[in-house]
Amino acid sequence: MSEAGSTQRHPMTGNEMSPEAAGGMERHSFDVVVIGAGGSGLRAAIAAHEAGAKVAIVCKSLLGKAHTVMAEGGIAASMGNVYPEDNWEVHFRDTMRGGKMLNNWRMAQLHAQEAPERVLELEDWGALFDRTEDGLISQRDFGGHKYARLAHVGDRTGLEMIRTLQQRAVALGIEVFMECTVTELLKDGEAVSGAFGYWRETGRFVVFEAPSVVLATGGIGKSFKVTSNSWEYTGDGHALALRAGAALINMEFVQFHPTGMVWPPSVKGLLVTESVRGDGGILKNSEGKRFMFDYIPEFFKAETADTVEEADRWYDDKKNNRRPPELLPRDEVARAINSEIKAGRGTPHGGVYLDIASRRSPEFIRRRLPSMYHQFKELADVDITAEPMEIGPTCHYVMGGVEVDPDTELAGVPGLYAVGECSGGMHGSNRLGGNSLSDLLVFGRRAGEAAAAYADTLGAQRPRIAESSVAEAQSSALAPFAVEGGENPYTIQSDLQQSMNDLVGIIRTAAELEQSLQAIAALKERATTMVVEGHRQYNPGWHLALDLRNMLLVSEAIAKAALAREESRGGHTRDDFPATDPTWGTKNLVVTLSADGAGVDLHEKPLPVMPDELKKYFDAPPAASADKEAGK
């Protein structure tokens, strides 16, 4: 590692603090650099470290604050602790059907096969999951999963997961660069040679020399106004990959979680976990009607209860009853809620009611859903053990992301890997709840191992960093300071969020999508003259200005792909093309950077074809095959 003046490195951030470094560039050399310290980034770093690589984790926030902490429900893994009938094949089938068959079959297969071992690993590293009567890891019900399958800790599973991985990474002594943002990937010819970024604390620049870079930057939700995502979700990994020559797929598929808080305004969009419904909560409109029975789609009819009685029996007897319609996949539930609100049957604050108070005892609710209880009590003054919650759809997750090789997560550019939410393919057109945490673990590990192996094969023949590209990255990062009299980045961000929410939201039309593309083009124009005040030391205005470029690029990718896909499927609903079109079911939309680098181009690409031995799970009509597997 080349550390200039290592005597004066900041103890937490690793930041170069020596005065003589003011004009110089801090440089570090690693085998693998992981960008992002959420579940997938940490898991990738651990895997790469264990494979013998010298690893750095670079993250925008403090360690342990990544968006993974927000995950509530659980980690989907067919361990069979509650239902011994469960196995990877059922999980695989659920995942593919949840994604409306648009998933990369190989990723879905690897995911279902490897998730149980990844969960058990977390336990080895100190995670304390809720237990079954026999002392095994307890598993809970979630939408779209045939069996109770989600390993969980109350409703704070994401916190448990990130803390466990964080503590493991610390125990292994992996280097972490906190509050450090990567703005460009550096390349030598076709291959990745490193990354360029800045310290948030000081505004100083830093160069990481590394043949392998793993993108684990999460999603894009901050481009939408109503979102459950944190400020970090600005699509950095998506944009970095595009600019480095990689492709994005499935960008039109954005998941709107059916249950976000709608009141008070300051928390609008904040997630209400699906476990509320898994544990007995139901959805009602303002007329008190349990409306989900009116929205059961043909595709899921055979496995969904059509009477209140059967639905209620299911919680206690899952073998002889079908699932309540509240536990349909998220896209179905979100659309149903949206329709109820549009039809004028919404609550005073523009949502619908999610009621668990009338169905479960206060003790049960407080024990099973402690952080939901806390969240509503503290932020909305609502006691969820006594009154229903008001909820509505909120932008939650992007299924689309960097196109990767299923086995190694290689992103088409030598040395570049992508995992977690910023990668695409695994979840098809819609992600099942609980599949994201397992996705992080399974593919995080695979990417870490592949990245370490690749770096190892290079020996001394590593790609080099050209000084010219460093200088270019530096001047690009400083550009916002050079402008005078332009707009403030907060205004542009807020306008972008409003446009995306209104025009590229849960229900889309060609006219609105075209309008959104015009709006994005105008915002891009405005962004070229945005101005930041102050200096480079911990300056959030500047940080936002840099993130905003990524948000605009990714928003354009979403809108373009959404306009092109003339059908409705999973997380993409077109009012003008309401049906699911089988011809669209065989192709992905691929986004690459345009020739001038300012926008994106769109291509179609055939979906990888599933081998026959996996096709058999879908051959029979859904009802019959579901029954067969369940041994009903």
Next chain:
Amino acid sequence: MASTTGPQLAGGVQGPTRAQIDAKTLRTDRWWLAPATTFVVFSAFVVYATWRAFADSNYFVDPYLSPFYSPCLGDCVKGSSDFGTPFGGFPLSAALIVLIFPLGFRMSCYYYRKAYYRAFWLSPPACAVAEPHGSYSGETRFPLVFQNVHRWFWYAAIVVAAILTYDTALTFREADGGHVGLGSLIFVANIVLIWLYTLSCHSCRHIVGGRLRHFSKHPVRYRMWTFVSKLNAHHPSFAWYSLFSVAIADLYVMLLANGTISETRFF
């Protein structure tokens, strides 16, 4: 715990690396109320208890023996010793022989420690209010390292509580049969609070089950731990109530003994 080298905050919130703010605290609520109340009440109790412990008089009126003097093992007034007088030659008040145990129990109690560290030693006076001491070594050194003997005092406190229970039983007995007076009721209230305080002790919670790593293998101890944990949540309240009740029990005996009042007899 701390040497008082005067107000010296340079190593604390006004140190060179901290955000430069002149105020020792920016709290706007009445943070001083709790430590001030504790200071006044505890001081009053200490003064009263010291006076009574050294008085060596007015501690026994049949059938009531003041809890400050029980068990009476020194040169006691006639009828007050139920366990003999092994320390009959002790020159000072008999209370001093036994008072060390309840006193030690309370002084080393995890709740009282919090209360008096805050109220008497201002270490800290309240949360996020700067303390006036220049240095601090906590409970790592003599004499405060001896706070760790709390458990020994708890073992003794169980014996003391048992004896006070016996005393309380005696208040219902008279030579010619039964008796229920106001004093009996005060003694009952006192012994109930003493037991609640003693059993809700953090050391007790640890000993009955808290020290285990596998509750599942010790179901009875787990139940005991669960019960003591519930009591433990109210340990501060029991600490206060039992402090008052023991003083009231003693005061009642004193007033009877010196003839200020006469017994209110119900039965």
Next chain:
Amino acid sequence: MGYDLKMRVWRGDQSGGELGDYTVEVSEGEVVLDAIHRLQATQAGDLAVRWNCKAGKCGSCSAEVNGKPRLMCMTRLSDFEPEETITVTPMRTFPVIRDLVTDVSFNYEKAKELPSVELGPRDADGKRRMMQVDVERGQEFRKCIECFLCQNTCHVVRDHEENKPAFSGPRFFLRYAELDMHPLDTRDRRAAAQDAAGLGLCNITKCCTEVCPENIKITDNAIIPMKERVVDRKFDPLVWLGNKIGVRNKDDDGRTEL
């Protein structure tokens, strides 16, 4: 519904700083962090503040509001009178970086010093068995969101910079307790808690518990039990006697002292 809120916000860095006066428009249901964000978006674009989830789950936006250590995202404006001036400062125990952002590296250093979990082998079927009652205590401690408000409010380091090297603080006493109560962990950390972590410096004045936004009973459930466990090892006459005569609890068997 909205009103103009008067705020005083600390602006500056290690070279100095002061409380700046601002008036911000706020509306019903908002929290202190909303007001800070509006300040940032409309009046002070470079106001430094650390935050992530704005939902009380990540523990990033720790600060002191009217002198009390709080999460800004969980401090509702309705807890104050509309005419009341709200003062927001950075945490006062850690070195300030800029405005409301402090350098919390102390905590990350302490995390590195802590002996990590070390379980024995899995059961024959590749799984592990732990009963719910045995993991519940640890689960309470693992609710910790690492906001470091307990570390910030603890007078041992808040008022005595010189204690920082010797003292891990309440957040890590939670970790010691969690691991010591872990049913399958194989390490005995009692000596480490007393020596390396400085458990004896704690005088159980309970401010950590008072400020914990997750309502973890840090003092009663973690620190005091940990102190008692140290006492088991060193000061208890009955434990000592039991060990001498061979009557002892086998619950701790299989652990090695660090």
